[in-house]
Amino acid sequence: MDVVVPPEFQRLFVTDADRPIVKVPAPVLRQVAAPVAKITDKHRLMADNMVRIMKEANGVGLAAPQVSILERLIVISPGGKPMVLFNPVITQMEGEQIGEEGCLSIPGLYGDVKRANLVEVEAYDRKGKPVVYEMEGFAARIVQHEVDHLDGVLFIDKVDVSTLYWKDPVARDAE
Numbered sequence: 001m002d003v004v005v006p007p008e009f010q011r012l013f014v015t016d017a018d019r020p021i022v023k024v025p026a027p028v029l030r031q032v033a034a035p036v037a038k039i040t041d042k043h044r045l046m047a048d049n050m051v052r053i054m055k056e057a058n059g060v061g062l063a064a065p066q067v068s069i070l071e072r073l074i075v076i077s078p079g080g081k082p083m084v085l086f087n088p089v090i091t092q093m094e095g096e097q098i099g100e101e102g103c104l105s106i107p108g109l110y111g112d113v114k115r116a117n118l119v120e121v122e123a124y125d126r127k128g129k130p131v132v133y134e135m136e137g138f139a140a141r142i143v144q145h146e147v148d149h150l151d152g153v154l155f156i157d158k159v160d161v162s163t164l165y166w167k168d169p170v171a172r173d174a175e
């Protein structure tokens with residue numbers, strides 16, 4: 001589906017030095033990201049920048065294509081502690097959960113998405129060490145949303161369209 005941004009939300013869709021996250025319909029958001037062949041200092045810097053950008057945007061996850069980098073890197077912050085995952089692969093999915101999602105690349109739009117409730121993720125951490133995480137509930141939701149970004153998939157592709165609504169994220173954060 002195409003996102004038709006209401007006039008009062010269009011200011012949120014500006015991308016510039018202060019707001020580096022790209023917004024729909026940027027083509028980079030629809031491309032498939034390439035695996036990171038070797039995790040170098042350049043990648044660690046990239047990851048640290050993404051953590052900073054995610055925090056500044058009050059987000060709980062950010063994928064590299066959202067900052068115009070077509071490499072398989074996501075950062076997530078399910079419980080306030082940021083995690084860096086290079087080349088994340090969801091190796092197991094179990095159960096089902098339905099919950100509300102939004103996206104820093106579609107600011108202000110929210111809707112219900114059905115996801116697996118439990119996932120196992122294999123990845124490489126910031127140091128390049130292989131890691132395996134089991135995640136449940138909200139954390140599992142974030143990982144699925146961010147890994148989708150690496151394949152050019154957005155939550156609006158999976159959302160129950162009858163639940164979509166616009167809400168100013170500033171007002172939302174104040175709740």
Ligand code: ZN
Nearest residue numbers: 102103104105
């Ligand atoms: Zn997103």
